[in-house]
Amino acid sequence: MEPKLSSDLLRGHTETIVLAILLHTDRYGFEIYNTILERTNEQYELKETTLYSSYKRLEKDGCITSYWGDETQGARRKYYHITDKGRALYRQNRLDWQFTQTILSDLLKEEI
Amino acid sequence: MNTQQHIDGLFSAYEETAALLDFKEELKSNLDDRIGSLMKKGLTETAAFAKAIEELGNISVLADEISQKKRQEVFEHMYMKVSHYMTPKRVALYVLCGLVLGFGVVAALLSWFYSGDINSPLGTLLVFGTLALAGFLFLGLTQETAANEAMSWKRALWYTAAFAVFLFGLIVFVMTYFYFSAGSDPRRLPEAVATLIPFILPSLALGAFLLLTEKDRSKPWVVAQRNEFRQRELERFANPVQAERFGLVCGALWIAALAAFILLTITVGIKFSWLAFAAAIVAQLLVQANFASGKR
Structure with a gap:
């Protein structure tokens, strides 16, 4: 049997994924989308709308900020920048996930 | 792409x-x-x-x-906006009624100039005026607006019929009156009055019946707004303290106005003293507005 990626499970963590990608540099929409595709070997059927929704939500909650880049040629790009609040949320969500993961693994273990 | x-x-x-x-x-x-x-x-x-x-x-x-x-x-x-409820067909019909009315008026004026007889323009209006005005009434009643639902076309047709017969009767009444008075015949009013029986009376009866059985065609939001307004009015004036205060203020106002009127009549005369009442009316309106606006 081939393992398949559960897109539904990933979708629940979209915001944390976005925050993780923004941890070290500011990025714009296409970069974020591309990064996710590359890291999941293009197996994650992510809709861009889902990403845009999470940008809006994160921005409203003050976890990220956005600004227009000053591209000298071509279209302007909108960059996202993680805030301290966003970093804190990222750490918390990551802890939560690690904790949940151990419990889930335990729950899914075969009874011996 | x-x-x-x-x-x-x-x-x-x-x-x-x-x-x-x-x-x-x-x-x-x-x-x-x-x-x-x-x-x-x-x-x-x-x-x-x-x-x-x-x-x-x-x-x-x-x-x-x-x-x-x-x-x-x-x-x-x-x-x-009313224009939202206008279909091209309705617009065309409104314009058509306007044209018929305009044509009727012009034709009536012309026939009056050339014949000099009052009955010839009336006869023209009898046909074109009645037709056009009845058309406007029908269109107006079946017109959906922001505040009202459209009337069903059957009911609107009854209204239109009553209105058309009434208008027709009215013009016939005037024409009959002039027709008999044009000749040197002494009888004139009785014949005219007699024409009321077949036209005016039935149409009035039908109109009254329709008006009395009329349903409210207001849209839900209008009804809601009306109820809200009524409720607010009730709260304002059902409050005894508020009502008492309102009564006291109004009483004081009019007593003061009367006193001013008497005083002014004595000092400067009736020519200007009535202004005291005019001022009191303005003040009364202001008091009312004041009580109606603020919730205290």
Whole structure:
């Protein structure tokens, strides 16, 4: 049997994924989308709308900020920048996930 | 394929707010980048475009979030205008009635100039005026507006018939009166009055019946607003303390006005003293407005 990626499970963590990608540099929409595709070997059927929704939500909650880049040629790009609040949320969500993961693994273990 | 065109198409139903314009620009630059990267991987432009659009997903939820408030305003604005309820057919009919009326008036004036007889313009109006005004009434009654639902066309037809017969009877009454008085015949009013029986009386009866059995055709929001207004009025004046205060203020006002009137009559005379009452009426209105506005 081939393992398949559960897109539904990933979708629940979209915001944390976005925050993780923004941890070290500011990025714009296409970069974020591309990064996710590359890291999941293009197996994650992510809709861009889902990403845009999470940008809006994160921005409203003050976890990220956005600004227009000053591209000298071509279209302007909108960059996202993680805030301290966003970093804190990222750490918390990551802890939560690690904790949940151990419990889930335990729950899914075969009874011996 | 043009991404700008596609994005504009996606949002054509939404009002262009600053937030939406901002989002559209962001969307376009990302979409173009994505198409570029897909083409580098060997896809044709059409295929890359199709794939990028497919990856976008359902944008309407997001557009609702960004633009909902504005859309609400547009919605209300649109539905408050009468022009929203006008179909080309109705417009044509309104114009047609206007034309018939205009033609009737001009023809009546001309026939009056040439014949000099009052009955010839009346006869013209009898036909064209009645027809046009009845048409306007029918259109008006069956017209849906922001505040009212349209009347059913059957009921509107009854109204129109009653109105047309009434108007017809009215003109016939006047014509009969002039017809008999033109000749030197002494009898004139009785014949005219007799014409009331077949036309005016039945149409009045029908009209009264229709008016008395009329239903409220107000739209739900109008009814809601009316009830709210009534409720507020009730609260304001059902409050005994408020009512007492209102009574006291009004009483004091009019006693003062009367005193001023007497005093002024004695000192400067009746010519100016009546102004005291005029001032009192203004003051009364101000008091009323004051009580009606603030909730205290």
